[in-house]
Amino acid sequence: MLKIKKILNNNAVIVSDEGEEKIAIGPGVAFKKARNDIVNPHKVEKLFVMSENDKFQQLLTRIPIEHFTISEEIISHAEKRLETTFNEHIHIVLTDHISFAIEREQEGISLRNKLLNEIKILYRNEYEIGLWALHLIEDKLGVKMPKDEAAFIALHIHTLKVKGGDLRKTVKQTTIVRDMIQSISRRLDLSIEEDDLSYQRLLTHLRFVMxxxxxxxxxxxxxxxxxxxxxxxxxxxxxxxxxxxEMEDLYGIVLPESELGYITLHIQRLQDQHHQKGGHLQ
Incomplete structure (x- = not known):
């Protein structure tokens, strides 16, 4: 039995579930409800323990309810698409990020994501979820956001999976991979197109090297x-x-000879394709 301890908004309440405090989320879960009322379990889409209840409550008091609802839709869609669960922190981090991003866009401020091309390839599924999120935001709020924002959302989704990683580490690794690709392109005087298969294979290999x-x-x-x-x-x-x-000088990363051998094969494939095309890789 879920008894309401506190109503956060029309779609989220803090409940007591057999003596344990949990957060129940669902459309209209708190509609015409009051403290100590019983929540209809059929209206509850998510029920979870939140160790950061205070932060979550503070967030919900300072953002529009539509931003919270949109974020929860994105989280639910991502869980189904990736067949995974997320760290509970995603309800704070992603909601806060999306709300701030929407506010920025409404004020005419767009942030460029310098890792956009790399994220599109390294985290393809997460990036596609990010694109889905942009369509949802435009449909619900009429706010059209750039694809750069889909990449930001993708990083949050990737790192907040239960078996994900650390956001700073992921950004750093992706930045290093981008720098390595740019260095290879510069040294070989190649203009590499993002949809080129050899480029994508090299990019993916370097990511796993990291x-x-x-x-x-x-x-x-x-x-x-x-x-x-x-x-x-x-x-x-x-x-x-x-x-x-160069990477050792810049980042202190030491690659063994065996890894250089595999990277060499990827670089050679890029060169071969470049010469076959007689110019730019396409």
Whole structure:
């Protein structure tokens, strides 16, 4: 039995569930209700324990209810799409982010996401959820937001999955990957298009390199194969080595020789495709 202890808004209440304080969320869950009333369980879409109840309540008192409702729709859609659950913190972090983003856009302030292209590829499912969220916001509020915002939402969704990661770490890793790609492009004088398959494969590989770099879980490659790669694809290997040295200087990241061998193969594929096309990669 869910007994109301406090009404947060028409769609969210704090309830007592067998002596445990929980937050119940659902359309109209608090409609014509008062403290100590019983909540109809059929109206409850989400019931969870929130360790940060005070922060959640403060947030709900300072944002429009529509922003909260939209955020919860996005969270529900993301859970179904990704077949996962989120850290409870998402109800605060994502709601606060979306509300602030909507307010900025209404004031004519748009933030550019410098990692947009990388996020679109590395976190494709989350990015598509972000695009879905933009359509929802436009449909509900008439506020049209740039695709950059879909990428910001994607990062929050990725890092707030129960088995997600740390937002700062994810942004840092994605930034490093972007810098490595730009360095490769600059050194080889290649203009790389984001929809190019070889580029996407390199980008994805570098992302997993960043994941492995602190866990001693590197690809292994036998010495004869590595020597063959170094000899046969000498310019691509030189590029990979130069980029690795640059990343070590900038970020203190040390890549083992075996990883350089795999990165070399990706770079060589980019070069080959570039020469086949006779110019820009498309």
């Amino acid at each position: 994941d492995r770099v602190n866990h001693y879980d590197h690809h292994t490659i036998d010495e004869d194969m590595l020597l063959m790669i170094q000899t046969k694809f000498s310019s691509a290997y030189a590029c990979a080595s130069d980029v690795a040295n």
